[in-house]
Amino acid sequence: MATISHVSPLAPAYFPELPLIGGVRFASAAAGVRYKGRTDVMLAVLQPGTAIAGVFTKSATRSAPVLDCQAKLGQPAGGPAAILVNSGNSNAFTGHYGQASVSEITAAVAKVTGVDQSRVFTASTGVIGEPLPHEKIITKLEELNGALSDAAIEDAARAIMTTDTFAKGATAEIEIDGKPVKIAGIAKGSGMIAPDMATMLVYIFTDAAYDQAALQALLSKLTETTFNCITVDSDTSTSDSLMLAATGAAGVDATGNAAFETALNSVMLDLSQQVVRDGEGATKFVEIRVTGAASDADAKIHGLAIANSPLVKTAIAGEDPNWGRVVMAIGKSGAAADRDSLTIRFGDILVAENGWVSPNYSEDQAAAYMKGQDLVIAVDLGLGSGKATVWTCDLTHGYIEINADYRS
Amino acid sequence: MATISHVSPLAPAYFPELPLIGGVRFASAAAGVRYKGRTDVMLAVLQPGTAIAGVFTKSATRSAPVLDCQAKLGQPAGGPAAILVNSGNSNAFTGHYGQASVSEITAAVAKVTGVDQSRVFTASTGVIGEPLPHEKIITKLEELNGALSDAAIEDAARAIMTTDTFAKGATAEIEIDGKPVKIAGIAKGSGMIAPDMATMLVYIFTDAAYDQAALQALLSKLTETTFNCITVDSDTSTSDSLMLAATGAAGVDATGNAAFETALNSVMLDLSQQVVRDGEGATKFVEIRVTGAASDADAKIHGLAIANSPLVKTAIAGEDPNWGRVVMAIGKSGAAADRDSLTIRFGDILVAENGWVSPNYSEDQAAAYMKGQDLVIAVDLGLGSGKATVWTCDLTHGYIEINADYRS
Known part of the structure; x- marks a missing residue:
């Protein structure tokens, strides 16, 4: 793959300090699946x-791991669970x-960790169409199991990176019934990123308890306006997965709690925007706000067409x-x-209205705005109350460099 | 706009020798709409x-010219007609x-040429959202009208170019009832090229006579498998137009003639592929053949998704x-x-079958094939008899160079 020699200019200044989430422990290891000199497998074990x-x-x-996860997810919560992810x-x-x-x-994870095989979820990310050397992963399982720690989530975030130039994490903390509830999530992804799916690999953990069916409904709902509203290159991965685990270690049931939903949404939005900020070759982060569409669905179609x-x-x-x-x-x-009813703004600058350029539009002013790193393009269709916001990045020589040479 | 300093490596060796089409005369001029030192307006007058x-x-x-053409096209053939096109x-x-x-x-074209205004069709191609300095064009109309010649079609092809690196023409000749019938067409286009429309500016002329309604039906049908099966960048222009004029000067009615349809299709296919060969930044011409799909529509969706x-x-x-x-x-x-029923070939090389890479696949052999300039990617879905072929080009640094700096 192409060597990523520099961190995205849009990267956050530092990886956030993620809180310990009771009920989940992490470990990572270097199995040499494809990359040399770095970790490439993570294991999470849930209570x-x-x-x-x-x-x-x-x-x-x-992919095969996605099909396996989908087959297993319908089952009721019970014993412990495990998530094993490899990159490369x-x-x-x-x-x-x-x-x-x-x-x-x-089967090997089940044997080593004592988790029932029906509760072992996996994901694999990297090159398509080459056999996975699973024995390299399996020989690392004892080491991983022995290293499990509730403080190792940042290392896990690093182990799942592919063309990512920075590790991605986000967190939120709220109180429910006077008790603290924490959410922490990690993500990887920077290319083959497009909506209409659970984009990339994302793992979010909370120590709240949550009803299993309600948790799935909540995750699906919030995905629509977070991960399904980002795009880097319009290409949809074969592998990508978003999982949310509620351990219950905080001793609080958050089912249906509005503050929890808001907090979870903030973590999902943060992680999804970090993926865009690590878009392959990206130098600009762009928020596209569409309002006044005939419906929310129409607004999203317009937003994605622009993005x-x-x-x-x-x-x-x-x-x-x-x-x-x-x-x-x-x-x-x-x-x-x-x-003739379109209105377009770049940031606060009114660019076009009434079917043509605004009479007060200044190209110099707009050109100065475009030099910024975080940009907003706002479009009002003038037709109804439908709205959507999507996020994307620019298309640069860096994207061509990374992807014209990915496998060599 | 970006300076185009070199001709596409995929360009034909030379502009084809186009035959004279009885009943149509051409002229071009340098009106200075945007470009300096080149022609940018063409006029065609039809008998x-x-x-x-x-x-x-x-x-x-x-665009406004497209809306005007669409409003006028429904009317029955009658007096002479004119087509005026500007670039920039x-x-x-x-x-x-x-x-x-x-x-x-x-109105000005009607006055100068004597053609009724309801039979004057226009097109404009270039930058979006800036006022067209129409007076620059109008002052050139007398010069254009005086220069009309049945031999000036190649100059017309040059006058309508924007980011094109070569002028595009194609021709076919058949006999109907022992009489020669000729078809000649010109096109422009290299970016903002995607199907589901009449892509770019294309003008095709024949000296056959043809029933007006049948001509429209024929053109619409053949567009689906020619111009609507090419894509450079998935972006759809606001301006683009394809017009076909049958002058009748050959004294032959070609309505419903199968050989004429085949000949017209060959001209349309040739011109549409030339547009791809001039795709912005293109270094490879790629034919994507999809077979075995559940329907022809599905095959086209797959082909365009790949392209x-x-x-x-x-x-x-x-x-x-x-x-x-x-x-x-x-x-x-x-x-x-x-x-698991997909089959993929690069040229004659069987790459994948039965849900995985073919056991005989050689990466070295495929890599050698990819060094060619004209490539075929063949996909068989193994589901039904639906098929489609689409054409595209690669995405290179050249595309970024041309489009990150188009207006500056």
């Missing part, structure tokens, strides 16, 4: 009774061999306030639009 | 009784001013036989696919 929810890629060619190889499009690898790994347009993304890379390309993207999206 | 058909962008933000400015998203420009230009994937396109640019990304694109397309 008995932990409720687990998951959202996965909708790809028709999804996605175990996707590997036929029956891929399924066999998942069986071998989950995925190579011409919009290259204009942003060139710091060119080329609002004509925003008009183009709205026009092609397929959702309802009326040229 | 009375010419049948004219057109297909236009489906963009919801389409698209007169799109220019509000009421844009409509006024079209009215001014078509529009930035990860597939950058892998091709890097000469990397990264078939995993082809699997990914099929998986995300939304059309029916079964991982």
Whole structure:
């Protein structure tokens, strides 16, 4: 793969201090699946009774680990659970061999950790179509199990990175019935990132208790406006998975609690935006706010059409306030639009209204705005009350460099 | 705009020798709409009784000239007709001013040429959202009208270029009832190219006579498998137009003639592929053949998902036989696919079958194939008899260079 020699200019200044989440322990190891000189496997073990929810890629060619997780998730919470993730190889499009690898790994994890195999979840991320050397992972399981620690979540975040240039974590803390409840999550992802799925690999943990079915419903709902509203390159991964585990160690049931939902949403939004900030080759972080659409669904279609347009993304890379390309993207999206009722703003700058450029528009002012690192493009369709916000990055030479040479 | 200093490596060796088409005369001029030192306006005048058909962008933000053409096309053939095209400015998203420009230009063309204003069609291509300096065009109309020649089609092809690196023409000749019938067409386009529309500016002329309604039906049908099966960057223009004029000067009615349809299709296919060969920054021409899909529509969805994937396109640019990304694109397309019944070939090389890499696959052999300039990616879904072929190019640094700096 391409060597990533520098951290994204959009990266947060530092990895956040994540709180210990009672009921979950982590370990990571260097199994040499593909990368040398770094960790590439993480193991998380969850205490008995932990409720687990998951959202996965909708790809028709999804990987063997994704299919295995989806088959297991419907079952009721019971004994302990485990999550094992490797980077470097996605175990996707590997036929029956891929399924066999998942069986071998989950059986071995079950044996070493004492977790029932039906509660062992795996994920693999990296190159598609090459056999996963699962024996390299299996030989590391004793070491991983012996190293489990409730303080090792940051190391776990590093072990699941592929083309990521920084590790991604987010946290929130609230009180329910006077008791502290914590949420901590980690994520990886920077390319093959597009919505309509549970993008990338994301693991979120809370010490709250939560009803299993309600947890799944909550996760699915919040995914729609967080991970399903980001895009780097419009490409959808075969492997990507988002899992949320509620251990109950805090002694509080958060089922249906509004403050918990808000806190969880903030963690999911933070992690999803960090993925965009690590978009392959990204130099600009762009928020696209669509309002006044005929429906929320239409607003999201428009937002994604703008966010995925190579011409919009290259204009942003060139710091060119080329609002004509925003008009183009709205026009092609397929959702309802009326040229003459459109309003477009770059930040606070009114660019276009009434079907044409605003009479007060200053190209110099807009060009100065485009030099910023965090940009907002706001579009009002003038048709109804539908709205959506999506996040993306620019399209640069860096993206070409990383992806024209990924496997060499 | 970016300076285009070199011709696409995929360009044909020379502009084809286009035959004279009885009943149509051309002229071009340098009006200075935006570019300096080159022609930027073309005029074509068609003899009375010419049948004219057109297909236009489906963009919801389409330009004033497109709206004007669409309003005029339904009318029966009658007197002479005229087509006036400028490059450098698209007169799109220019509000009421844009409509006024079209009215001014078509009225002036009518006055100078004697063609009824209802038979004057225009198109504008270039930057979106800036007022069209229509007076610069109008002052050139007398010069254009005086220079009309039946031999000036190549100059017309040059006058409509924007980021194109070569002029595009194609021709075919057949006999009907022992009489020669000729077809000649010109096109421009290299970016903001995606299907589901009449892509770019394309003008095709024949000296056959053809029933007006049947001509429109024929053009619409053939567009689906030619211009609507190409993509450079998945972006859909606000301006683009395809018009076909049948002058009848050959004294032959070709309505419903199968040989004529085949010949017209070959001209349309040739021009559409030339647009891909001039794709912004392109270094590889890629044909994507999809077979075995559940339906033809599904096959086209898969083909376009592969053709529009930035990860597939950058892998091709890097000469990397990264078939995993082809699997990914099929998986995300939304059309029916079964991982385990997929077959993928790069040229004649069997890459993947039965849900995994072929046992005889040689990465070295595939890597050698990818060094070629014209590539074929063949996908069989193994589900049914649906098929489609689409054409695209790779995604390179050249695309970023051209589009990050288009307006500066």
